[in-house]
Amino acid sequence: MTDTAIPASTAPPAVRLTGGTAALGGRTVLRGVDLKVARGEVVALLGANGSGKSTVVRTLVGLVPLTGGHIELFGTPYAKFRDWSRVGYVPQRTTAAAGVPASVREVVASGRLTRRRMFRLGGDDRTAVDEALDAVGMLDRARDGIDALSGGQQQRVLIARALARRPDLLIMDEPMAGVDLASQEVLAETLHHQQEEGRSVLLVLHELGPLEPLIDRAVVLREGCVCHDGAPPPATGQHALPGHDHVHPHADDHHNARPGLLS
Numbered sequence: 217m218t219d220t221a222i223p224a225s226t227a228p229p230a231v232r233l234t235g236g237t238a239a240l241g242g243r244t245v246l247r248g249v250d251l252k253v254a255r256g257e258v259v260a261l262l263g264a265n266g267s268g269k270s271t272v273v274r275t276l277v278g279l280v281p282l283t284g285g286h287i288e289l290f291g292t293p294y295a296k297f298r299d300w301s302r303v304g305y306v307p308q309r310t311t312a313a314a315g316v317p318a319s320v321r322e323v324v325a326s327g328r329l330t331r332r333r334m335f336r337l338g339g340d341d342r343t344a345v346d347e348a349l350d351a352v353g354m355l356d357r358a359r360d361g362i363d364a365l366s367g368g369q370q371q372r373v374l375i376a377r378a379l380a381r382r383p384d385l386l387i388m389d390e391p392m393a394g395v396d397l398a399s400q401e402v403l404a405e406t407l408h409h410q411q412e413e414g415r416s417v418l419l420v421l422h423e424l425g426p427l428e429p430l431i432d433r434a435v436v437l438r439e440g441c442v443c444h445d446g447a448p449p450p451a452t453g454q455h456a457l458p459g460h461d462h463v464h465p466h467a468d469d470h471h472n473a474r475p476g477l478l479s
């Protein structure tokens with residue numbers, strides 16, 4: 217029996233990070249982080265610039281190795297976890313993908329590819345891609361080149377790429393940064409839908425903002441340590457927390473950004 221058949225209330229959490237430590241460029245950036253995302257739970261990871269939020273999610277998807285502690289995904293120790301089709305990841309936007317000559321559909325379809333099955337997509341894959349494009353309001357742009365889209369639309373395409381896997385766990389790194397209001401609404405709807413379907417979501421956010429009603433729990437990092445794990449902070453978001461010094465480097469991204477599409 218796969219654990220998808222176990223009732224959500226008794227199933228092991230989608231994510232359990234225990235005592236996670238990590239270093240970048242020779243500097244310790246995570247100092248014993250505990251993080252759990254239960255089945256069907258929407259968890260926000262908050263904290264000031266440089267507190268380690270991105271590093272936490274990057275350890276979960278294998279982009280940064282842990283130097284200590286351990287990770288379980290869906291109850292399976294990380295080293296044994298193979299079921300990556302259950303995990304959708306939307307990376308933080310970067311400017312790295314300038315000139316990627318891909319159509320919207322190709323980018324979203326890449327979310328269906330696995331190491332075992334490269335470049336051979338079947339009918340179910342095409343349906344999943346169409347559903348994901350529809351969910352983010354981009355079905356009518358499927359044939360367009362990625363370069364022709366605004367920053368917010370490109371972000372929607374990245375979200376669709378993750379949704380095309382029909383993931384049980386969706387991890388998004390600052391999906392609201394520098395996107396237009398329409399795209400923010402699409403994102404809120406997407407989250408709501410994931411929640412209704414009983415899927416788990418881990419979101420890195422500057423602040424809760426309009427997503428606040430959808431957040432079940434907030435984990436706040438400070439200098440690589442968890443300083444709060446519980447109810448989402450009040451409406452003023454993490455800006456109200458002691459020690460907050462977040463600046464918003466992405467605020468102008470929608471004017472000139474080229475997201476890191478395939479990073």
Ligand SMILES: Nc1ncnc2c1ncn2[C@@H]1O[C@H](COP(=O)(O)OP(=O)(O)OP(=O)(O)O)[C@@H](O)[C@H]1O
Nearest residue numbers: 240241243245263264265266267268269270271272
């Ligand atoms: N490639 C790297 N090499 C060395 N240090 C790095 C690297 N990437 C990040 N860091 C450092 O690691 C720390 C944690 O960075 P991280 O990106 O996880 O923080 P964050 O909370 O996501 O910040 P932001 O809100 O600015 O995205 C920071 O001090 C950052 O400067």
